[in-house]
Amino acid sequence: DTGVSQDPRHKITKRGQNVTFRCDPISEHNRLYWYRQTLGQGPEFLTYFQNEAQLEKSRLLSDRFSAERPKGSFSTLEIQRTEQGDSAMYLCASSLEGVGSYGYTFGSGTRLTVV
């Protein structure tokens, strides 16, 4: 297993366009998390899934954001009508249920630039 994979690594889009990111977690991990990191800040929680169920969403996740994990494996994060404030690194992480105290495994992230 090569760890958590995120695609694409970089995305430049024009304001108002829709973008979609993909995350492939470690295969045996049933939990999957999305975080966002802006310059000079630490990662901020967006949402997490246990299998295909989305169990928690941050208020940061406005109605322009939607995340899915349809078969409990890979996940997608879509941002509609992108704004310049959406420019950030979007990080995906995965873990086994019940091992949150040992941390997640993060992917390398997708860097979004909205111009």
Add this chain to the structure above:
Amino acid sequence: DQQVKQNSPSLSVQEGRISILNCDYTNSMFDYFLWYKKYPAEGPTFLISISSIKDKNEDGRFTVFLNKSAKHLSLHIVPSQPGDSAVYFCAASITGNQFYFGTGTSLTVIP
């Protein structure tokens, strides 16, 4: 509202000496604390954790100390090595699901 704070944006240490990275938190309900290390262009990598029932956890050159009364966490790296140069984030959680991260401290270990 920043619930986890790392007030030192950067730290420089000579190789072989001790690096001490500090973290403060405001929510007394936090019961899991983690440290992550991040190199440029990579995602954060889990380093070490501590639960609120302990006050110290060691893993090789890395030791995390927790002072619950002061709501303070620190990471000690002894001896520091040039490969330790990275950004270090502390993070805290109540449930072990959603973690609150600090803003990071950039550590430079000078050979």
